Amino acid sequence: MDRVKVARLSAGRVDIVEPGLPELVSRGIAEGTLSFVVGAAGAAVEADAVFLCVPTPMGAGGAADLRAVEEVVAELADHLPSGCAVVTKSTVPVGTTQRISALLGRTDVPVVSNPEFLREGSAVRDFLRPDRIVVGSETAEAARMVVDLYSALGAPSVVTDAASAELVKYAANCFLAMKLSYVNSVAELCERFGADIDSVTEGMGYDRRIGRSFLEPGPGWGGSCLPKDTSALLRMSESVGFGFDLLGAAAAENLAQRERVIAKIAKAVGGDLSGARIGLLGLAFKAGTNDLRDSPALGVASVLCAHGAEVAAYDPAIAEEQPGMLVVDSPYRAAKDADAVVVLTEWPEFRKLDWHVMAEAMHGDTVLDTRNLLDPTTVLSTGLSWQGIGRPRIVEHATSAVG
Structure with a gap:
């Protein structure tokens, strides 16, 4: 029983980042329709x-x-x-x-x-x-x-019936996980064929049978639900003698995507992560939350640290120190002396950064955008190079490209 948490909630204080929830809790307490007990x-x-x-x-x-x-x-x-x-x-x-x-x-x-x-x-x-x-x-x-x-x-x-209702949740979440693994695989093909994942997913998304949601490539899926639910459904399947190979392959592809991102970072700093300084933008598993559970961003950061990289990370919702890395209070501090800057969480405020200031702070010139969040033209205009996921790598600086 967490009496401190109950007391904070009873006073209308909500400690998790969830838009609209503090107001909802405060209104419920004020109207007498919500109370918290131990x-x-x-x-x-x-x-x-x-x-x-x-x-x-x-x-x-x-x-x-x-x-x-x-x-x-x-x-x-x-x-x-x-x-x-x-x-x-x-x-x-x-x-x-x-x-x-x-x-x-x-x-x-x-x-x-x-x-x-x-x-x-x-x-x-x-x-x-x-x-x-x-x-x-x-x-x-x-x-x-x-x-x-x-x-x-x-x-x-x-x-x-109860069994069907219980299975609905797993079936839905695991389908979304497979969809994300699929689009990350397609993004890898785009890089190898010289295609653009943005155009490919736009063309796919107009198909009503597919839809536009969960077609954004990234550093892998994570969070509090998809990893544990895919694992649980795989175990449930085994318990009744069914090998859910399709779902198992999606989980394996998710781990492979994380390794591909780490390989891209290593290549950006010359192949050896040991001693390289990496600035990370984002640690939460998705924007709009401070949840680090099974975060692909945190997973990538942990591997970088394990390989001897010096990691400075910034996330708008996270101030707590994380093992092996420096958590800073500004994206510009994360970029200071960085050999490469890596966007790992799709916080919209990263689009609004002053990339001229970022470029001046950095030691290297590579920006790896694992969420395809940034405007490449904006980044290139500062003399930096930009690389996304499933998109052609743009290393020519804007100034030389138009000169």
Whole structure:
């Protein structure tokens, strides 16, 4: 029980970076519709529904770790009012709804699967404007009650059995992971063939069967969901004798993409990372959050440090020191004396940097833009070279290109 965190939330202080959440919490407290308590039992008193929103991180062997779920269920079991629905929002393996029912030992308490589909950095918007509501239960009345809770949002609802609802979340996240691995592979082909990934994905995105989302190449996918969910689904597949080779290949390609980025950085500094000074822009796994869990940016930074590079990193949302590297409070400090500057997180403010100042601060002249975030012309105009992912490398300086 984190009493300090509960006290801070009760005072309206939200410590995570999530646009709109501090205002939502403050309004709920002021209107008396939101309160925070220590202990699950206290929250269950007179409740019509109790939502389980606890972490299910990657455990031993890659399977989902359900200890937090089991602990809160054990705490709740004797305190739930008869008829109260236990609703699982956490991402849990198929069969967990039945497992929770068995742990509760209450025939008068229905269990419902209601997976969340919130993206960090836009969680409030995603909750208030959902693509769909998925609800699964073996008790039709409980399922309908949960669906009705979302009626004001006007989103389509999928009401099904618990196993199907549990699998929806994994199937969706793992599809997105495969899509990202696919576009990173295509980006590598673009570099080898001299094609431009921006044009390729634009042409793909107009196809309604494919769509435009998750077609941006980068240093690999990460965060709190995709790595653990792909691993968990692979383990689940193995448990029923199915080799999900397609998903396994996507996970392997993700690691290969990280290695390709590291190889590009090494090449930019002459082939030897030992003693090279690298300025990194971004550490969070995506813009709009301060989450470092399974961040590809942090993964790249850690490997650079392990190879003896001197790393100075800047992220607008992260001030805490990280092992082996210097975390600075300015992108210009990250660039100071750098042999190369590498963009690893797609923070929009990096587009607005004064690249003339960046160029003056740097020792080398290479900018590796792993998010294809920057305007190459702006970077080139300062005398620097620019390299993206899946795009032709531009080493000619703008001044010489037009001279």
